[in-house]
Amino acid sequence: MALPRIVSRSNNPLKPVSSFLSYTLPLHRSISTNDSPLTIETSLPFIAHNCDPPSRAVTTTSSELMSFFRDMTxxxxMELAADSLYKARLIRGFCHLYDGQEAVAVGMEAAITRKDAIITAYRDHCTFLSRGGTMHEVYSELMGRCDGCSKGKGGSMHFYRKENGFYGGHGIVGAQVPLGCGIALAQKYCKDENVTFAMYGDGAANQGQLFEALNMAALWDLPAILVCENNHYGMGTAAWKAAKSPAYYKRGDYVPGLKLDGMDALAVKQVCKFAKDHALKNGPIILEMDTYRYHGHSMSDPGSTYRTRDEISGVRLERDPIERIRKLLVSHDIATEKELKDMEKEIRKEVEEAIAKAKAYGTDRKEVRVTLP
Incomplete structure (x- = not known):
């Protein structure tokens, strides 16, 4: 794995990493008072279509890198625990996990505000968490409890948090893109100076409604950012089998596009910041996040019939977003391996506590009986 290179760094001393360990939910991007600027070059260059790419030199801080590590971990x-709960039949119905793609959710959130909107497909647990949701709401929703973010009625595919600009996960392939462009239309009409990120997978990239929505967004110069999370498999079909042109960032033709390494949280942050500025001034832009999912398409898909286990382990070894940040933290003396391991233990405990709380819901409440006429 190519480790991002620190280009410059201030001489201000780092605050001891022990201060990071007190960080708790909900997710925040600042878990330390240390804001010493770091400039880090992305591991891969950006590829542009009809626009000039942003600089590969990303400005960050040690505290932001620590928050990236913690949030992605x-x-x-959370997703691995959801896997176990599904197999234990505590989660029913559809369940699509996001492990492997965490850098997209974390990097995007670092570049925008909660007044900007995000709408996505059914792989939505981590996006909900990045928008300020809690793990208790996640597990309660997954288990059909009324404490869930959609009152237990939506399940895995329909998380929602309007107050923080998250307009949900959607089960109909590609249908969230026209809705996202509609949100962008409302933002322009209200002169909010905010943008909408409409996210979809490579499997949805061939949907006709996507191009219809993009055409209107371009005609009206809407602040819409279409984000293709290209994890290379639409359900069980490889992108090269489903798309004559898998260069999804060029699909807008007359609309600018950028392709980036979606396993690099800093690259995602840099491009999303660039895309927001572009969309507010010039209208829509397409982003292709080159990423990868470790699980199958859903829990009913083993994920190993259309790809090899060696392929999956190779991506884990070379491109894993968490390991990339871990190596950056350790190699530049921001944190030690032990401190990061201790943080991982605390995270495991937090997840276990959230699951226990969701499971226990209702055990201390009076039973209500309703007699029908």
């Missing part, structure tokens, strides 16, 4: 642990 929390998301990973």
């Amino acid at each position: 929390l998301m990973r642990r």
